[in-house]
Amino acid sequence: DQQVKQNSPSLSVQEGRISILNCDYTNSMFDYFLWYKKYPAEGPTFLISISSIKDKNEDGRFTVFLNKSAKHLSLHIVPSQPGDSAVYFCAARGWQGAQKLVFGQGTRLTINP
C-alpha cells in the first residue's frame, strides 16, 4: 500500500526553466510534508517542508504547494540549474506515527543545459 506516490519516475527540464515535481498521498492523517534531494550513493538532503495548515512555503528557488482537498503537493524549482539534477523524494508524516516518515518512490530530475 503506497501511501505516498510520485507517479513520474523521471523529468527532464531545460536550464533556466521551471521544474515541477508532483506527489500524491492517500493517508488523510498526514499533516507534515517534506521534500528531499538525493544524489547517487548519498543520503537524502532536506530541502523544504510544509505543514498541513499552510498551502504554500517558499525558500529561495524552491516552493512547495499543498492542496489538501486533492491530497497533492508539488515542488517548484525556478530557475532550474544543472546542480539541481538529482532524485527528489517527497515524504509525509502524521501525528500518529510520531517522527516516522513515509517516502514516495522518487522522481529523477535532469536539468539540460
Add this chain to the structure above:
Amino acid sequence: GAVVSQHPSWVICKSGTSVKIECRSLDFQATTMFWYRQFPKQSLMLMATSNEGSKATYEQGVEKDKFLINHASLTLSTLTVTSAHPEDSSFYICSAAPGANRRSTQYFGPGTRLTVL
C-alpha cells in the same frame, strides 16, 4: 551542523556472515535514529526506529532477529545484518533526529552499500 556519518560506506561479504553498520550523529545528540533500506530505483523503506537506551521498534515485515539494532548512546546506533544472504544486498541509510519532538528534522547519513555474495 547536523552531520550524520555512516561506516562503512560500502561492504562486500560472503553469504552467512554478519555485517555491522554504524551511524553517528557528529554534532548533535540524537534521541531517535532511524534505519532505512533502499533497493535500486525504489523508495526508502523504514526498517526500524531506535531510541537511545531502549529496544528498537521494527516495521511490519522486518525481522528483528536478522536486523539487530543497538542505540547505545545519544550519538551512535548500529545495525547488524546477521547471517546475510544475497537478497539482503541493498543500500542502507540511517537518519538521526536531534529531539524527540516529532517536528524534529531528520538528517540522513550518506548510506552504506551492502553486497552479499
